[in-house]
Amino acid sequence: MMTAEEAAAAAKDLTFEKVWVMLQEISREADRRQAEVSREMKELSLEADRRQAEVSREMKEMSREVSREIKELSRNIGGMNNAFGRWIEEMVSAKLWEKFRSLGYTFTRGGPYKFWEGSRTVVQVDMLLENGDYALPVEIKSTLTTDDVDDHIERIRKVREQLDKRGDRRKLVGAVAGMAAAETVRKYAQKKGLYVLVQSGDSVALAETDGTFRVREW
Numbered sequence: 001m002m003t004a005e006e007a008a009a010a011a012k013d014l015t016f017e018k019v020w021v022m023l024q025e026i027s028r029e030a031d032r033r034q035a036e037v038s039r040e041m042k043e044l045s046l047e048a049d050r051r052q053a054e055v056s057r058e059m060k061e062m063s064r065e066v067s068r069e070i071k072e073l074s075r076n077i078g079g080m081n082n083a084f085g086r087w088i089e090e091m092v093s094a095k096l097w098e099k100f101r102s103l104g105y106t107f108t109r110g111g112p113y114k115f116w117e118g119s120r121t122v123v124q125v126d127m128l129l130e131n132g133d134y135a136l137p138v139e140i141k142s143t144l145t146t147d148d149v150d151d152h153i154e155r156i157r158k159v160r161e162q163l164d165k166r167g168d169r170r171k172l173v174g175a176v177a178g179m180a181a182a183e184t185v186r187k188y189a190q191k192k193g194l195y196v197l198v199q200s201g202d203s204v205a206l207a208e209t210d211g212t213f214r215v216r217e218w
Helices: 004-012 016-079 082-091 094-101 146-165 183-191
Strands: 109-117 120-130 134-144 175-181 195-200 203-206
Touching: 094 120, 094 195, 094 203, 109 146, 120 146, 134 146, 134 183, 134 195, 146 175, 146 183, 175 183, 183 195
Parallel strands: 134 175, 175 195
Antiparallel strands: 109 120, 120 134, 195 203
């Protein structure tokens, strides 16, 4: 820091011309910095626009992939006929989500899902409904059996393993769906703690439960 004497000595050397030159240099530096900031802001804006376009493209590709998998699911599940195909369309529509919303689950995304380890599929789920707290794997059959129920419980166990490996601590609940499902099979699935979805006209309904039903969480 300059002393008073040093400041006085320095002031003696200042002339109007020198001060004017200093002010011009300060002004040019301010203009340069302003131009640099403007350029950086423009680059950030262009990057944001590029990223937004990229996200939009990825979402469109994801939507096309889900649509393709839904069509594949409709072709392959249970040797389906036209009636079963219409029922599958109900299963993959928002109407299915509405059924679970009535039970307190607000799912925000869903579709056929595969869990991979490298290039190998380790678990494949007909329908996986998800939100930030829960994931719900659904197994869909034209005719539901007790073996299908047992197989799905094992499938849910494998899904739990995959989520744990990824550090995903969301809770898992499960459901099975059958266009045809005997009462004994429905009760068997419910006893195992699974929700049961059944045909109701051309749509889908949650099978009625008695007062002893408790959903299982993994």
